[in-house]
Amino acid sequence: MDNLTVVGKPVTRIDADEKVTGEAVYGYDLVLPNMVYGKVLFSPKAHAKIKRINTDKARQYPGVVAVVTGKDAPWIHGESIRDKPFLAQDKVRYIGEPVAAVAAVDEDTAEAAVRLIEVEYEDLPAYTSPEDAARMDAVAIHENFASYRKMPFITPGAGPNVCEHFKLRTGDVEQGFREADVVLEERYSVPIIQHAAMEPHSAHAQVDPTTGRVTIWVANDAPFRALHEITEALDVPKEQVRFINPLQGGGFGSKGGLKVEPVAVALAYKTNGRPVRVKFNREETFISTLTRHGAIVHVKSGVKKNGAITAREMTIYWNGGAYAEKSPTVCIRGSLPAPGPYRIPNVKVDGYAVYTNVPVAGSFRGYGIPQGAWAVEQHTDELARRLGMDPLAFRMQNVFADGDTAYWGEELHSVGLKETLQKAADAIEWGKKIDSMPGSRVKGLKIGKGLACIQKPTRSPTTSSAGVIVNAKGEASVLAGTVEIGQGCNTILCQIAAEELKMPFDKVRSASLDTDVIPYDASTTSSRSTYHMGNAVKGAAIDAREKLAVLAAPMLEAKKEELAFADGKIFLKHQPEMALTVGEVVRRKFGPEGTVRGDASYTYELAKDLDLETGHSDNASAFYMYATQAAVIAVDEETGRARLLRMAAAHDVGKAINPLNCAAQIEGGLAMGIGSALHEHLVIDQNGKVRNPSFLDYHLVTALDLPEMIPIIVECPEPQGPYGAKGLGEPGLAPTPAAIGNAVADAIGARVYDLPLSPERIFWVIQEKKKGKAA
Amino acid sequence: MKKKIQVTLNGKKTELEVPSHRLLLDLLRDEIGLTGTKEGCGTGDCGACTVLLNGKPVNSCLIFSGELDGADIVTIEGLKIGPEMHPVQRAFVQDGGVQCGYCTSGMLMMSKALLDENPDPSEDDIRFAISGNLCRCTGYAKIVKAVQDAARELRNRRS
Numbered sequence A: 001m002d003n004l005t006v007v008g009k010p011v012t013r014i015d016a017d018e019k020v021t022g023e024a025v026y027g028y029d030l031v032l033p034n035m036v037y038g039k040v041l042f043s044p045k046a047h048a049k050i051k052r053i054n055t056d057k058a059r060q061y062p063g064v065v066a067v068v069t070g071k072d073a074p075w076i077h078g079e080s081i082r083d084k085p086f087l088a089q090d091k092v093r094y095i096g097e098p099v100a101a102v103a104a105v106d107e108d109t110a111e112a113a114v115r116l117i118e119v120e121y122e123d124l125p126a127y128t129s130p131e132d133a134a135r136m137d138a139v140a141i142h143e144n145f146a147s148y149r150k151m152p153f154i155t156p157g158a159g160p161n162v163c164e165h166f167k168l169r170t171g172d173v174e175q176g177f178r179e180a181d182v183v184l185e186e187r188y189s190v191p192i193i194q195h196a197a198m199e200p201h202s203a204h205a206q207v208d209p210t211t212g213r214v215t216i217w218v219a220n221d222a223p224f225r226a227l228h229e230i231t232e233a234l235d236v237p238k239e240q241v242r243f244i245n246p247l248q249g250g251g252f253g254s255k256g257g258l259k260v261e262p263v264a265v266a267l268a269y270k271t272n273g274r275p276v277r278v279k280f281n282r283e284e285t286f287i288s289t290l291t292r293h294g295a296i297v298h299v300k301s302g303v304k305k306n307g308a309i310t311a312r313e314m315t316i317y318w319n320g321g322a323y324a325e326k327s328p329t330v331c332i333r334g335s336l337p338a339p340g341p342y343r344i345p346n347v348k349v350d351g352y353a354v355y356t357n358v359p360v361a362g363s364f365r366g367y368g369i370p371q372g373a374w375a376v377e378q379h380t381d382e383l384a385r386r387l388g389m390d391p392l393a394f395r396m397q398n399v400f401a402d403g404d405t406a407y408w409g410e411e412l413h414s415v416g417l418k419e420t421l422q423k424a425a426d427a428i429e430w431g432k433k434i435d436s437m438p439g440s441r442v443k444g445l446k447i448g449k450g451l452a453c454i455q456k457p458t459r460s461p462t463t464s465s466a467g468v469i470v471n472a473k474g475e476a477s478v479l480a481g482t483v484e485i486g487q488g489c490n491t492i493l494c495q496i497a498a499e500e501l502k503m504p505f506d507k508v509r510s511a512s513l514d515t516d517v518i519p520y521d522a523s524t525t526s527s528r529s530t531y532h533m534g535n536a537v538k539g540a541a542i543d544a545r546e547k548l549a550v551l552a553a554p555m556l557e558a559k560k561e562e563l564a565f566a567d568g569k570i571f572l573k574h575q576p577e578m579a580l581t582v583g584e585v586v587r588r589k590f591g592p593e594g595t596v597r598g599d600a601s602y603t604y605e606l607a608k609d610l611d612l613e614t615g616h617s618d619n620a621s622a623f624y625m626y627a628t629q630a631a632v633i634a635v636d637e638e639t640g641r642a643r644l645l646r647m648a649a650a651h652d653v654g655k656a657i658n659p660l661n662c663a664a665q666i667e668g669g670l671a672m673g674i675g676s677a678l679h680e681h682l683v684i685d686q687n688g689k690v691r692n693p694s695f696l697d698y699h700l701v702t703a704l705d706l707p708e709m710i711p712i713i714v715e716c717p718e719p720q721g722p723y724g725a726k727g728l729g730e731p732g733l734a735p736t737p738a739a740i741g742n743a744v745a746d747a748i749g750a751r752v753y754d755l756p757l758s759p760e761r762i763f764w765v766i767q768e769k770k771k772g773k774a775a
Numbered sequence B: 001m002k003k004k005i006q007v008t009l010n011g012k013k014t015e016l017e018v019p020s021h022r023l024l025l026d027l028l029r030d031e032i033g034l035t036g037t038k039e040g041c042g043t044g045d046c047g048a049c050t051v052l053l054n055g056k057p058v059n060s061c062l063i064f065s066g067e068l069d070g071a072d073i074v075t076i077e078g079l080k081i082g083p084e085m086h087p088v089q090r091a092f093v094q095d096g097g098v099q100c101g102y103c104t105s106g107m108l109m110m111s112k113a114l115l116d117e118n119p120d121p122s123e124d125d126i127r128f129a130i131s132g133n134l135c136r137c138t139g140y141a142k143i144v145k146a147v148q149d150a151a152r153e154l155r156n157r158r159s
């Protein structure tokens, strides 16, 4: 039945050649004619009033072209809450906040001049913990919060620093706890980590001195959203700003929103038309871009002896950092499914997104799912243990399946969760005691197995638009606003276009991204691209194909309906030798430089907003992704060191458009998840200072840190998705820490509640357990 | 203070006048315009800037230009063999060893250095060799496989 020729095939990436030869130009590589170089003065204070700024010496420094402070750039931006100045206004709210900037003829000069800027501060109390900052009597980090412009779905909390309070209310949890045989209450925590894309952040900007039009070259993962945010802040029409996307050296969510862009724009207004380049080095990237929300998660559940879950209550504090950025939506989208993919009649969730005086938290691959999963998936194992049930069986009994209604009121379909559970479990030989794994016979090593599963929604409703242009040479280019951040979207979208145009894959390429000419796309986030943009590109290719058929019909002296497409040709169905190449059709009609263009848009229109009081929606997401990961670990009881032996990751992708790329995404996500489980932690001291802003001190996984990884693709098709596809990019790291945490608990017989699972932490848990036994 | 140096860069004799304190990475990227060599940290911790200096892999962000007189430097732009991709480049393409590609230049130079020295590396040898090259995208599995495949291809060519 499946006669697909390109979709579903493991074709190699269309951008690989330029990347292996060094020809690819990334944002960090970009050189513009006559450009000047920007450097930023960052706040050394976590929370302070700015009493005075003196820029005289910097302005007089030879080679300086412009110096800007908040006074020169009186603009405020923000996606869901407009709270963030381009450069600090009157006060600073975290160490690393841009306070002033210099543009000069070269980098050294800019660096020297920026050091000459004098700022006098008056300290204010600073918060690093969201639980502290959320208190009613806390000092407000944003005094004027009430007057900020906010999106309609924002529901601020009672305390002055709670910028969003998400509520989910289903059934009666108190009643549920009364019905339970076992009630368990626990507290988990997840530290702040950083995306650490290998390409640091940068932005280039230029303001046309005649028209005032602003051009921004930046590897932003959502150029249309950034364009909206910046034009809203500058109060100029959309046409006045243009985003051009050079290649992006990884993002994982860090390159959305506005980070370096505002500084570059503020400077560009003062350089008389010369383009400005602002590059953050690695340390600056660590302290002044975006992080992943640290979270404190309280979870309480009731279960019956037969394994039924009667109630779950959760309170989650999301550490938003100094500005809202994506915190409200991470809080909403992360708190909603935090209770896990389980049938629970009584559920209550309170999610608080809280301002603190630490670097700004933004979107991060997984968008709030990993934090909830770290808590709930370990909690699930603890519940199973108390009931004397096998954790896999306990999950199988309770997880969502087709036709179930989720606790937010939506009937679910295309749920591949059980299959992922089974396959991940099988891949680590669940239930079989291990003594044959490498390393397991070493004295003092305890082997454990664990698994964890997740369900993840996607941002809904959103729109993607696309164009497909076919030329007289028989080549096609895909015009799509999805950003190639390494995930392989350009390859996927070209596969879809080639499939629908019935053209050879190597004749289809992606156009580069420029908001002046590329149709709208909401964002490259939320694992939404294959589904949304895939549908748009599919539609655009079909539109182009229809137009080609109309043109070809008279040339082939046939009716349009009698034509078929294959292998770059249009021919008569019943007389295949009567054929023209696609290029020939275009050429005959429009000449050798002619083109035919198809267009389409896709919006998931059925999505309904969550009710602000109950969190309910009977259609909260265009689709859901499901995954289970399973870990085998060896723990050295002497040192607390945990070594992963094997990890399996089974992901329901709906349909693998490119299995090679799917496996690559799963492996990459898994590695990131393993890093976040065992090593990663952006250490911020009580004064709000990042203590490890370098790769020497912030431990990313290396090739030596990883176990055998088994990616498993599960295909439970989504009827609305292109060819049945869902999404995949984000879930790869979401269940990983919990799966590993459960394996550690299985190995040592005690649980670790805080990430990362460092040797020290595991060691002390082992000591505690021994003490408990001795007592 | 500028200094005149003579180097062989990707097989070509090249004369340069550079400030002695200019780092090789900046010399390549900013003064010569070879941006294939990447900067990930600038402090010797990520390997994105790896080039071959007299045949040995080095972090170019740690090398001062003043020390380079007479040096032989190969960057990613010099890895091709004539118009042909080096087998390790082709293997990275075929095996899916490239995602965002930002670590790729450094990975490739390090892999080439390994294969020059050890034509038949074990998986552990490969993982050890690239352990100073950070990749945030791939999880390294496909990179390791690509290096294995390139090694096989190179051995086949030799025999």
Ligand code: FES
Residues within 6 Å of the ligand: B038, B039, B040, B041, B042, B043, B044, B045, B046, B047, B048, B049, B050, B059, B060, B061, B062
């Ligand atoms: S840039 Fe040289 S090691 Fe990172």
Ligand code: FES
Residues within 6 Å of the ligand: A198, A249, A250, A486, B097, B098, B099, B100, B101, B102, B103, B104, B134, B135, B136, B137, B138
């Ligand atoms: S491919 Fe992106 S860092 Fe390696």
